[in-house]
Amino acid sequence: MADYVLKICLLGDGAVGKTSLVYRYIENRFSRDFKSTLGVNLLKKKLTLDGDFAGKTASVQIWDLGGQQAYRKLRKLYLEGSQGALVVFDITSQASFDHLDDWIGSLIEIRGDKVPMILIGNKIDLEENKVITQEQADEYAKKYNIPLILTSAATGEKVEEAFKDLIMTIVKTI
Template structure:
């Protein structure tokens, strides 16, 4: 039986209030969408398992509040995250500017360790788009992120969004483990070589009769 490699990842959703973060998570985890909008209070937490060939990823998804009064709590929720999904509303240009601020903050706090995806949500309202798609995709490229167009209402792009960030987190985790293994191997090899050198340099005792 083939061994299955297991991963545990923390993913945080960030963005302005009413951009659809909660709707995206509920659609992805439970396959549900509600027209009624209820603002998230501080943060909510859901889990999802993703199966890939020979691998299983368990996602702990944190849906954070977007209201300004909860902004100071952001670091509490994205601390120790391996992935971050930055959500904006394609009909609200200001919500995209807020995403740019979040990315600066994430890079400052977590560096390149965190995998970032940008979600342009509510593409079911394409006729009301307020920001050019090419501009958003170009920006994502400049910050090492990937852009996905989504709609929680019509369930568009959501599986791609979470699959993409999971794939990136697995690649980064594997790369980190491989680098650690190489460093440890070099360290052990160096240690063994140093012992040999020391042994070679030890003067041989002469026989009292020599």
């Protein structure tokens, strides 16, 4: 039995790489041909914590929410009981960045403004197609006083760190 059972959600528009981030974290694999998530995809990972919680275990339920507008009405159901979120945008998509307020607003409305979250700028391996600058992302993260981590599900860069940081933040608040 795990010492901690956690529910975290991945939020963001369709095609920002949420499913790719989850599979990179859980199975350390990447595929360019994931299908759009319909509704929600639920995955689990068991891990041993470190630092102040060395030797303790966590069972993490990762809820990958479909980003299409059609699933907006289901957000409350999916976000209920979540203890934290990775809010993901694609650095090559202005629209995904512009919609962050909607995603964060839903999370705060349902879980309150103290829920741990990390802003994720994904697809940093596509630097030549970047439309969102580091400065824009930093400024946005400051607006909500949340950490920003730039990741690449394709290469795995900082993916483990993003999940681990969120999990440790949640555990420290329990």
